[in-house]
Amino acid sequence: MNWDDADDRAWLETESGVDELVADSLLAEDTRPRVVEHDNGLLLILRGVNLNAGKRPEDMISLRLWFDGEQLISTSRYPLRTVDELVRQLEEGTGPATLAELLMELVEGLAERTDELIESIEEEVDELEAALLDGADRELRDRIGQIRRTIIVIRRYLAPQRDALARLSTINRPLLADLDRGRIREQADALTRLVEDLDMARERGGMIHEQLLTRLSDQLNTRMYLLSIVAAIFLPLGFITGLFGINVGGMPWVETDMGFWWVMLLILAIGAGLGVWLRGRRWF
Secondary structure (H helix, E strand, O other), rough: EOOOHHHHHHHHHHOOOOOOOHHHHHHHHOOOOOEEEOOOOEEEEEEEEOOOOOOOOOOOOEEEEEEOOOOOOEEEEOOOOOHHHHHHHHHOOOOOOOOOHHHHHHHHHHHHHHHHHHHHHHHHHHHHHHHHHOOOHHHHHHHHHHHHHHHHHHHHHHHHHHHHHHHOOOOOOHHHOOOHHHHHHHHHHHHHHHHHHHHHHHHHHHHHHHHHHHHHHHHHHHHHHHHHHHHHHHHHHHHHHHHHOOOOOOOOOOOOOOHHHHHHHHHHHHHHHHHHHHOOOOOO
16 A cells, blocks of 8 residues: 555555554654554554655655454555565465464565665665775765765664564464564564664764865875975065165165076075975974
8 A cells, every 4th residue: 555645545544444643654644663552453563665756865755554363464655666566476376375474574575675785785884985095175075974864764663673573573472373483583583783884884883984084184284294394494584685776875786787586596495494404403
């Protein structure tokens, strides 16, 4: 079901036979991953990777599931590859044979595509590290910021989803008798690993960002240092040229044709002397 579709909403509210509170949960606009037990069923809310055209994968789609042993109702706003694939298999007669198996296939399919997304994030972090070795630039800083924001958004949903699956594996009710709890626990452990991978990728991104800022700062300091040396050399030379530029009587070499060259020679001597002195002081 598409919870944003008027016909689907009407069916869920009036014809599905589910409790009003359950229908409200299936149609809610904002949700977080969790498991909720009801008198006659189980409400499971998960998140899946958004692989639709023009969408960002980290904008994870909320998938709401109602399972009462006799029916499995799912609602989401946008299509999910996992759901579409299972629907295709069922239409071809090759899909899961029981509702419990269908629920497991949904959970595992969502986790598999999330794993692929996190692998792509880790590969991008590797590329950022390699790019940092080649050189530091401001575009690299923008890419690091984007990948760190992506990690934060994904982790926001994966951590509670891991807890939801862990809790699902401990629920002991007759309607879940056919559910393979071992597979559920494996999925919870897999999500734990994915969360740890995200944390590691975030830490690596932070280290790359710090190294990048250090390199950019070093580049800036080097340039400012060079400008300081140039200014230290030309400051006294500017004073001399300014002094000889005043139009008052008594200025030396005014009457001689060699005056200009004597001043140039004086400037060169002072500049060279300053250079030698700065070199001796290990300024450069």
